[in-house]
Amino acid sequence: VKGIGIPYNAATKFIDEKISFGLGEKTAIYYRDEQITYIELQKCVNKVGYALKELGIEAENRVLLVCYDSPEFITSFYGSIKIGAVPIPVNTMMKPGDYEYYLNKSRAKALIIHEDLWENISAFRDKFLYLQHVIIISDDREKLSGRDYQYWELIKSAPDNVKTSYTCGDDAAFWLFSSGSTGEAKGVIHLQHDMEYALNTYAQEVLQITEDDICFSASKLFFAYGLGGGMYFPLGAGASTVLLSERPLPEKVLSIIETYKPTIFFGVPTLYGSIMDYVERSGNQYDLSSLRICTSAGEALPEAFLKRWKELFGIDILDGIGSTEALHIYISNRIHDIRPGTSGKVVPGYEAKVVDEDGNEVGPNTVGDLLIKGDSLTPGYWNLHTLNKEKIIGEWFATGDKYYKDEDGYYTYYGRADDMLKIGGIWVSPVEVENCLVEHQAVLEIAVVGETTEEGLTLLKAYVVLKDGYSPCDELTNELVNYAKSKLARYKFPRVIEYIDELPKTSSGKIQRFRLRV
Ligand code: 3UK
Known part of the structure; x- marks a missing residue:
């Protein structure tokens, strides 16, 4: 035919x-x-x-x-x-x-x-x-x-x-939606061959997955990270997966690991943090010795987490950067080759370069825009012609991340090029949270930013200017938090609210979020 x-x-x-x-x-x-x-x-x-x-x-x-x-x-x-x-x-x-x-x-x-x-x-x-x-x-x-x-x-x-x-191989196989900075999610198309490509590169070369592995991803299957870790990596390798339908709370995750004895665990930095807090607070002993490796993605893994996790459980965490568009991880630390505080080196099968505003590659230790290349990359976003032209440059894809590479080829994350925030490994658009809270009767103006915690994770923080007749108090703070919780997905409410008299703005009236970042 x-x-x-x-x-x-x-x-x-x-x-x-x-x-x-x-x-x-x-x-x-x-x-x-x-x-x-x-x-x-x-x-x-x-x-x-x-x-x-x-x-x-x-x-x-x-x-x-x-x-x-x-x-x-x-x-x-x-x-x-x-x-x-x-x-x-x-x-x-x-x-x-x-x-x-x-x-x-x-x-x-x-x-x-x-x-x-x-x-x-x-x-x-x-x-x-x-x-x-x-x-x-x-x-x-x-x-x-x-x-x-x-x-x-x-x-x-x-x-x-x-x-x-x-x-x-080039037919569309599935889509994933990825949140955008304006609040409208983008449909990311993936082709029939993409999962096999990620399997053969990151899962085989970095994780060295075999039939004997049992995978457990705390990150859900509807995230590209969890889809690989909890589904097509184990299935592709003829290994097994452990599925958890509920929320991955520390206690639950620990009990799943003790019960099913997985060998590879996939988590995000905030979860590693909350598991360590939980274990240290409870004083209980947990046996995680079935695990041969843990991976972290979604946002940068604080250096201190690596050490603390290793001390507590004797296991390494491999930080690596992936995206919905790339399908899975394309720069990663390796087993026996971890440089704490970095995302590691390029995964075989992918290429990466850091470029300046003109698209020219910069030398080592210079921050620029990260571009990547590899066959699991999306052919494009659904019905977003203009954006596709911006993001896809021949075989290269503009990640929107700032990075620098050192002389040895290790890449270090340096922030986003846009206002988007990663909270618990999940995209949150500050604009969406602002648009929600500004509807509240007490709020005149609002700006939402990411606040970096001592550990190096990102919290959602709202700076609020109140209308006349309202004054800052704990009740109002609770009310605003609950308001956000009732209107938005549950991970999008601000953890911290600070009241200020006015927001910093440009002469044209645009909120200068960067001035509020600490
Ligand atoms: C950020 C990181 C620093 C970065 C993902 C593994 O997170 C995933 O996909 P998303 O589309 O977000 C992609 C963006 O998240 N990011 C991810 N990992 C790291 N920043 N260090 C990291 N290790 O801004 C990136 O562009 O939600 C992660 C596998 C598949 C994925 N889709």
């Missing part, structure tokens, strides 16, 4: 090949008290693919996934890909307006969603312009469909085989 190219489908590589390579009976997923083998996983992937096809989902149709970390996340993801549809896993902590945006922007025809999350947004259904089918994942597997579909009911009746779509 002409015009279909060399067939390549990521579900073949990450699921079906495992069975043809003899790993069918091996545990792919540990979830609560279940152990799911590769063959069981494959069957469910096929059933989801079949069921979606039956509902009329075709190749290139988008499917939005609002799922907790669970086997259903993985079956929905690969089940969609197998039939050529394009899954879009999104953050489960968002507000109804965000889901309206994701659904309409992507024109997703189907939504696969956990029951309690659907209950939060089902009232807004009329606003979901392209949505045709809702598939609900309930804990009660016997629950029958009402107006919508029940995941388990669909699965039960679907055959466990489905034909793989005629995709090629």
